[in-house]
Amino acid sequence: MAAVAVHSAVLGAGRPTLPYAETGRPGGVPLLLVHGYLDSWWTFEPLMRLLPPGLHAYAPTQRGHGDADKPAEGYLPEDFADDLVAFMDGVGMERAVLVGGSSGGVQARLVAGRRPDRVAGLVLLGVPATLADKPAARELWRTVRELRDPVDPATAEALVQGLTARPLGRGFLKTVVDETLKAPAHVWRETLRGLLETDLRSTLAGILVPSLVVWGDRDPVLTREDQQTILDAIPASRLVVYEGVGHVAYWEAPDRVARDLTAFLADRAPGPAARG
Structure with a gap:
């Protein structure tokens, strides 16, 4: 098993400080x-x-999540995407393959479309083409818009439960819930508002890098048709379907995701990993 080290990145004036894990x-x-x-x-x-x-x-x-700084505002997909580029600058990554999980794929593909000089490839793991037509997202908004601090642990547990087709380890599930509860109510609210009010289909524009799309066929949120929208928008993309897997493949089948990532990256090394 690879060792994972945790550090902190200062993104610069006016930007949050972000903890990050590193391996390899x-x-x-x-x-x-x-x-x-x-x-x-x-x-x-x-x-x-x-x-x-x-x-x-x-x-x-x-920003706003886990142990990262939690500014009062700045939770649109564009804000998170700008932070990613600033993070790459801060740790000295000239180019990288971006791997977005769930809604994290929205900001990853924003960077891929707007800063192709910084992106060598794109992997989307259970990422929506849009949330505007997703009943689950609208139902979540009805809960989130009324949230106040402190967020009830039962709300966080309800969010996590049901995302996977198979049970998760109890310890890992508790960690996920505990991390979710570190986000204050305004982060729950403004981040989801940004995802719902942004035209997410427009964030698929301009992506020309090789892209791998992974979808579990028991995803309770996303459909095959939703994933087809992504494939139609990104010319150099292909879909891998995980049978019997839910929304978060990297929780349920991390070994398979690791293998597919390794195969995808085998012939597309992004070049220098760091400056100097």
Whole structure:
């Protein structure tokens, strides 16, 4: 199992400080793991421990989430995408393959479309083409818009339960819930508002890098048709379907995700991992 180290990145004036996890050999193929709504770097911990040392993976916790700084505003997908570029600058990543999990794929593909000079490839793990037509997202908004601090643990547990087709380990599930509860009510509210009010289909524009789309056929949120929208928008993309897997493949099947990532990256090393 690969060792995972945790550090902190200061993104600069006016930007938050973000904790991040790191694994792999310096000089290896740089990989940037982008978590989704209310998660933290911990969401990728099972996957990171299975990655080969030739992949140099970074997993930052995004603003407002986990132990990252929690500004009063700045929770649109564009804000998170700008933070990702600032993070890459801060840790010296010239180019990387971006791996977005769930809604984290929205900001990952924003960077891929707007800063192709910084992105060598894109992997989308259970990422929506849009949320505007998703009943589950609208139902969640009805709960989130009324939230007040402190957030009830039962609300966090309800959010996590049902995302996977198979039961998770009790310890890992508790960690996910605990990390979710570190986000204050305004982060729950404004982050989801940003996802619902942004035209997410427009964030698929301009992506020309090779892209891998992973979808579990027991995903309770996303449909095959939703994933087809992504494939139609990204010319160099292909879909891998995980049978019997729910929304968060990197929780349920981290070993398979690690293998598919490794195969996808085998012939597309992004170049220099760091400056100097």
